[in-house]
Amino acid sequence: MKSLLVYYDPELTTKLEDIPIPSYNEDEVLIKVVIAGSNPKDWKHPMPQYFNSKLNQGDDVGGVVAAVGANVQHFRPGDRVAGFHQMNTPRGTYAEYTVCPAHTVFHIPASMSFEEAATIPLAAFTAAVGLYRNLLFPLPTTLPSSTANSPPAPKTPLIINGAASSVGHFAAQLARLNPSIRPIIGLASAASRPAALESGCDIVIDYRSPSATVIAELTDALGGAECSHVFDAVNSVQSLAYLLPVIRSEGGRYTCTTGLRSAGIYTKKEGEVEQAELLERKGVWFKQIWVGSVHDDVVGGGRVFGGEVARLFEALVGEGRLRGLPGRVVDGLERVEEALVGMRSGGKEWRGKVGVRV
Template structure:
């Protein structure tokens, strides 16, 4: 297959006040050892994208190509890559270097961190998975640290259903992270699984694994503890709260709900006074800040296992992708889509663009 030397890409020249994405061209990268080159079909938008534009988090080289949830077709293999062939349709996660960002036509990815998309899942649906799945699985199952808790993974011996009879609370169950967390907690056997979201998303959350639902419009964070205690009735331990919203009020409510020995995962910088990530506090609680990157060194063991299992999970329906809203215009649709995300104009769906629609 003859590949072009140049490609369309959404470039971010710098970050900070006034920084703006620009549709431009850049060279098509060539896969090195252990890499595949993917022709992108779809990319999902994330709040991380505008956070990088605003404050430059994680990215160290500029101009940058962001976008970290992708899916497409393998078009070239690195010299030592086995187990993949040109034409395989895969889901993958983008990373910080520009050649590995998703908002461009061609992206490099590690060959051991991609998974084939089964026929029962669309490419657009698959593109919504990676960051949310990484946030859930790595935070829960990577060995304990500032970002991770070290629960026994469901694929490990004795891990499937291990936490039956232990409750978990997911704040923000209709969010992308919340949806994947609900599904993964169900795999681990947590029960009951309580979640919060808008009433319009109750069925969506229950389909993902929630056994009990709390409408945050009628139960504010100030009343969340009493509502959770009412559900548990003093009979079931609650070892885990996963806060997929992680604003000040939700973090404080989550921390207040936990008893000694309880663990809290937050997805934004922690706001709990006196809690150092990964360190048990004097009252026996532990907080970690999830790092939703499959490519982070600390997460690689878990990440490789997840990608080995992901095709089967999707095929069987054990893991389901997010609901999708496709934004027209290809890469030109990213900026208006991010504006909607930044102004909280999205609920219960993942915004996706199709690269082929880029004018």
């Protein structure tokens, strides 16, 4: 079969290989790839200052089950599925066949295209880890604390910075499922406001306004109170200028999608203050989202959570309550390099999700 390596030598490079169809273990699913989804991590992770890896970097897939391991009971050959491949390991989705752990695969309905399905797994699992594991919101399957004889549960505001990003799109949809998470306050550009509202935000504030204006609008949206839960999908020192003034210092929780400390990945300029330092000064609990944790094999840990969330996704896509993202689809593994370079450069035509038709 055809499989694509992604690496730096010294610039971003891809190499198409002919290799055997990959083997799979008793807890894995072999999937015939129809669409492989691309993510920013696909060009970031092989960088020398990250993992310096040379492998098939694809992790999102929409396709058809070709075979299942001996312990797999939920899937059978011919099923239409979306799956999240284990990051930074071989047998990725930039190939004719890929292997995913069964617990991060979910069925998709006939009404959902493979193109849409391939936009969901990594970004949606990232949103779930941020909301449920880091911010400690209950899963939508958790019964509310209020009953017919008790007052309604208090509302808990949530701020989503980057509400129109891929991860923000899924964070808003998942948060919307819990009626006690209100208001959902999104930060996005004015042009992206309709998309953020459609995803589930109650209020959308233009983050490009002056910081003082953004802070005032956030304060107004929060009714003058501070916010205990902030999901930052496009975190930066600049965004903390308007987020920190409204985060509760005692009991506040902040989670984000990229690194909080330079850790040798970026050169810290003289006098520069890292996000972690700013959050520590405020006294806020904070943690980066590591979506790969859904594949961690620890007792009661990531795999259990990942499996529970995958079944939730399966139910939601079947009911039409979890939707993928619009994006561009290119034909052929040969065009992955073009797509990744375009995504890295920020070119307008490559913004959003990019799928590769295999």
